[in-house]
Amino acid sequence: APPAVMADGSGSGGSGRGPPSALRRWEQLRRRAATPWARGLLAVAAGLGLLYAVLRVPVRLRDGLAAAAVFLSTLTPKFYFALTVTSSFISGLIFVFEWWHFRKYGTSFIEQVSVSHLRPLIGGAESSPPAPAAFSAGDNESSRQNMPECKVWRNPLNLFRGAEYSRYMWVTGKEPLTYYDMNLSAQDHQTFFTCDTDALRPSDTVMQKAWRERNPQARIKAAYQALELNNDCATAYVLLAEEEATTIVDAEKYFKQALKAGEMIYRKSQNCHSQSPQHEAQLRRDTNVLVYVKRRLAMCARKLGRIREAVKMMRDLMKEFPLLSMLNIHENLLEALLELQAYADVQAVLAKYDDISLPKSAAICYTAALLKARAVSERFSPETASKRGLSTAEINAVEAIHRAVEFNPHVPKYLLEMKSLVLPPEHILKRGDSEAVAYAFFHLQHWKRIEGALNLLHCTWEGTFRMIPYPLEKGHLFYPYPSCTETADRELLPTFHEVSVYPQKELPFFIHFTAGLCSFSAMLALLTHQFPELMVIFAKA
Numbered sequence: 001a002p003p004a005v006m007a008d009g010s011g012s013g014g015s016g017r018g019p020p021s022a023l024r025r026w027e028q029l030r031r032r033a034a035t036p037w038a039r040g041l042l043a044v045a046a047g048l049g050l051l052y053a054v055l056r057v058p059v060r061l062r063d064g065l066a067a068a069a070v071f072l073s074t075l076t077p078k079f080y081f082a083l084t085v086t087s088s089f090i091s092g093l094i095f096v097f098e099w100w101h102f103r104k105y106g107t108s109f110i111e112q113v114s115v116s117h118l119r120p121l122i123g124g125a126e127s128s129p130p131a132p133a134a135f136s137a138g139d140n141e142s143s144r145q146n147m148p149e150c151k152v153w154r155n156p157l158n159l160f161r162g163a164e165y166s167r168y169m170w171v172t173g174k175e176p177l178t179y180y181d182m183n184l185s186a187q188d189h190q191t192f193f194t195c196d197t198d199a200l201r202p203s204d205t206v207m208q209k210a211w212r213e214r215n216p217q218a219r220i221k222a223a224y225q226a227l228e229l230n231n232d233c234a235t236a237y238v239l240l241a242e243e244e245a246t247t248i249v250d251a252e253k254y255f256k257q258a259l260k261a262g263e264m265i266y267r268k269s270q271n272c273h274s275q276s277p278q279h280e281a282q283l284r285r286d287t288n289v290l291v292y293v294k295r296r297l298a299m300c301a302r303k304l305g306r307i308r309e310a311v312k313m314m315r316d317l318m319k320e321f322p323l324l325s326m327l328n329i330h331e332n333l334l335e336a337l338l339e340l341q342a343y344a345d346v347q348a349v350l351a352k353y354d355d356i357s358l359p360k361s362a363a364i365c366y367t368a369a370l371l372k373a374r375a376v377s378e379r380f381s382p383e384t385a386s387k388r389g390l391s392t393a394e395i396n397a398v399e400a401i402h403r404a405v406e407f408n409p410h411v412p413k414y415l416l417e418m419k420s421l422v423l424p425p426e427h428i429l430k431r432g433d434s435e436a437v438a439y440a441f442f443h444l445q446h447w448k449r450i451e452g453a454l455n456l457l458h459c460t461w462e463g464t465f466r467m468i469p470y471p472l473e474k475g476h477l478f479y480p481y482p483s484c485t486e487t488a489d490r491e492l493l494p495t496f497h498e499v500s501v502y503p504q505k506e507l508p509f510f511i512h513f514t515a516g517l518c519s520f521s522a523m524l525a526l527l528t529h530q531f532p533e534l535m536v537i538f539a540k541a
Contacts, residue, residue, distance in 0.1 A: 077532030084528055088521035095514035102511060111509075150429060150484040152492070154188060155438050156328040157299075157335065158426045161216075162243045163251050168423055176423040180491040184427050186211060192292060193235045195285040197278050203230035210239060220244050234262035234289050241296070252300040255293055262290045291321055295329060302336050311336045331363045338367070338446040347371055360478070361430060362411055362439040365404035370446065370453060372397040377452030382459050398460045403477050405464040407431060410500040412461040414440030415447055416454060419500065425492045432485035433500040434492040471503055 101109040159165055165176050189211040198204035203226040210222030220243060226236040241254030269283040298313035314333040318325075330353050337346045346367065354364050376394045385394065405412060410433045413419040424438035447453050468474070471481040481502065489499050528535045 077528060077535065080535060081525060081528040081532070084521050084525035088518055088525055091514050091518040091521055095511065095518050098511050098514055108509070108511065150482055150488050152184060152427045152429055152488065154327075155424055155426055155428045156331040157424070157438060157442050159423060160242060160245070160248065160251050162241075162245045163248050165423060166243075167246065174494065174496055176494055177425065178491060178494060181425045181427055186214075192288040193238070193285065195278075195281045197282045201230070203227075203233040203236070207233065207235045207239070210236075216243055232261040232264060234258045234265060234293065237261065238289065238293060238296075248300055248303045252297065252304070255297045255300060258289075258293045259297060262286065262293050266290045287321070291317065291324055291327065295327070295332065298336075299332065302332075302339075307336055307339050311340065328361070331361065334363055334367055335442050335446075338370075338443070341449070343371060343374065359430075360407055362404070362408040362435050363443070365407045366411060366439060366443065369397070369400040369404040369457075370443075370450065372400040373453045373456050374450045377450060377456045380452055380456050380459075397456065398463075401457060401460050402464045402467065405461045406468060406471075406476055407478055408436055408439075409464070409471075409481075409502045410436035411439055412457060413500060415444055416458055417444075419498070422494060422497045427492055429485055429488045429492060431482060432492075433489040436500065437493065437497075 098109055161177075168174070168176050190208075193211060194204070194208050198208045206222050206226040206229065210219045210226070213219045213222060219239060223236040223239040223244075226233045235258075237254045237258035241251040241258065245251035245254055266283075266286045266289075269279065269286045272279050294313060294317050298310045298317065301307070301313065302310035311333065314329055314336065318329055318333070330349055334346060334349055337343075337349065350364065350368050350371070354360075354368055372393075376391070376397050380394065390398065408431050414421055414436055421441055421444075422437060424441045425434050428435040428438050447457070465471075468476045468481075472483050474480055486499060486501050493499055524535075
């Protein structure tokens with residue numbers, strides 16, 4: 001009936017008559033193939049094909065070997081020599097590249113490529129990818145800061161960009177600061193020197209943009225624009241002191257102007273900080289500016305030789321703002337007191353800050369070791385100590401050195417001048433090579449001043465590693481050594497500096513493999529050149 005046709009075939013002329021003829025034939029063929037006799041026929045055909053392959057492959061293989069033997073018999077010694085030389089050259093290039101990649105990034109390039117690209121193809125995409133050899137400042141910055149063991153800290157003794165870092169670059173042509181380090185400083189400046197109420201003041205609005213500028217000249221120009229809008233803009237003077245001043249004297253002049261403006265703004269913020277949360281945020285910002293300016297003024301006095309004045313300024317600052325201990329102003333004070341050789345005052349500072357509940361640093365641990373070494377280093381002799389044994393004071397000094405070396409094992413090589421120093425970065429990684437560079441840069445002179453201190457360090461520091469044979473798994477006096485320091489230090493330290501790695505990594509397999517392949521190919525090339533007929537006979541055999 002027509003309604004039924006419409007319902008089954010949607011009204012088309014031939015579509016209501018069932019499936020097409022090709023589909024019907026396929027269904028019939030599938031039913032016939034499912035019968036037992038058809039399956040048996042297919043099994044017989046498969047068996048005949050397999051038998052043909054088994055009988056035919058050895059014949060082809062024998063023919064192929066005969067053809068290869070004929071081909072090899074026609075080759076001359078020059079061909080074998082060229083082959084071995086080319087193989088040695090290519091494997092040598094691979095070896096050199098593998099070695100360079102390992103020295104620069106700490107990983108094997110072949111292993112990294114195989115793990116990153118070949119494992120997903122084989123079926124290992126579910127496994128977590130390895131950590132990258134080097135990471136950019138923007139992409140991995142949040143993940144890096146989320147790792148507590150590899151937290152990056154502001155260097156308490158960081159140099160001045162205009163008066164020190166820039167002068168180094170003018171003389172040597174090398175950039176002493178990395179992009180990642182400068183980017184962290186820009187974030188610090190935005191955190192310390194800006195607040196939500198900056199939009200209410202045109203000068204602070206300009207400075208808020210200035211801290212985000214990447215170009216130093218653009219930042220300096222913005223600072224002058226802010227001073228045109230407000231001659232008492234303390235943060236503008238801070239920027240000029242850090243980046244435009246080419247000497248410490250000029251930087252100190254700018255910081256004195258910043259101190260005058262900062263104290264006035266700080267007093268105003270104190271009077272109205274309880275009115276609203278915005279005023280409280282402004283007070284925090286003004287406090288940060290004032291503390292920063294006073295600290296840098298104390299550092300200027302230290303660099304200009306007015307050490308007692310610098311010590312007084314640092315003590316006053318620590319008394320006025322005792323809650324800002326996370327700024328590590330006591331490390332500036334320790335260095336200045338060591339320069340004065342006021343070792344009793346140094347011991348008093350250590351008694352307060354070298355506490356088990358407080359975070360440690362290389363400055364704390366190595367200064368404590370220096371004071372204990374000072375008591376015995378002048379009369380210390382390895383030969384005498386091996387005969388009579390160590391006294392109680394010498395044991396205490398050695399244990400203090402072992403404690404310091406366990407905290408940061410990179411420092412002794414710089415103090416003993418086994419590695420060359422570079423300018424310290426603006427940020428450091430505790431227990432890392434960057435912290436070791438920063439400590440040795442300022443404290444090497446203090447170790448040299450105490451007679452025998454470096455000799456005692458040289459004789460005892462390597463004994464630390466016998467107490468902690470597996471530093472990444474278990475520590476002795478501190479937590480296990482973090483495994484991420486090498487990667488972070490490569491981002492903080494300039495590329496021309498050879499980063500110290502602890503514990504020393506074993507050479508990857510592919511470096512050994514390519515070195516062996518290169519040596520073996522070179523040996524074959526030499527033998528082929530010296531004994532061509534004999535090597536041809538050996539190759540044909």
